[in-house]
Amino acid sequence: MNLISGLSSMLAMGLLSPVQSMLCLMMLFVSTAMCLYNQGFMLMGMLYVTMYVGAMAMLFLFMLSLLKMEYMEQGSMSPLMLTMLMVCLLPLDMFNMYETDNMMEEVSTVWNELTIVGNQFYTEYAVLLMMVGLILMLSVMGAMSMTR
């Protein structure tokens, strides 16, 4: 799954058309979410799928349909560059120490994680949560005023 995410990220950079690179970005996010889900970070995996593939990719696709992109028909990734990149990055993929192979944690563990995160968000970090909400609203207002 790590290899799939790495390959899709490289393809997202290197492909010519924006639609193809968008598709590869979605594939990268889905594979990252599956990686997180398999390694026990179930909440973040599901949040990545809902937020990025649901919202952000829709935003990017909307922009793609709105704008008339001009892209150069140049192969910016030469095969030599790709091969050197793979040679440099593959040992990091093979010898990573964080990856464990525990599949599918129980429901109680996930419930516990969700409870802890919710408790922290609504009690101790409530001010930060409100500030992040304000930042999101400000970004939406800025986008509206900029594209008006």
Added chain:
Amino acid sequence: MMSMLTTMLSLYISKNNMMTLLIGMEMLLLTVTLKMMYVGGMYDDVQSTLYSLYMMMLAGAESAMGLSMLVSYYRLRGNVTNML
């Protein structure tokens, strides 16, 4: 270090269109968040999950701002090329 290397490489490779620059930024934020989540999970800590949630929200705000800037650039110039 790893995320910096990835960002440099992605910004170097992304010469096709303007959209890949934004995609590269998203990938940078994904890399940093993922690394932080793994390090937090190694120490069995919940603060990394909270902070990665914050980073996810900020990435959403950043992406919206970048795309709106792209739209305003398109209104100003008429087309979007890879040259600024």
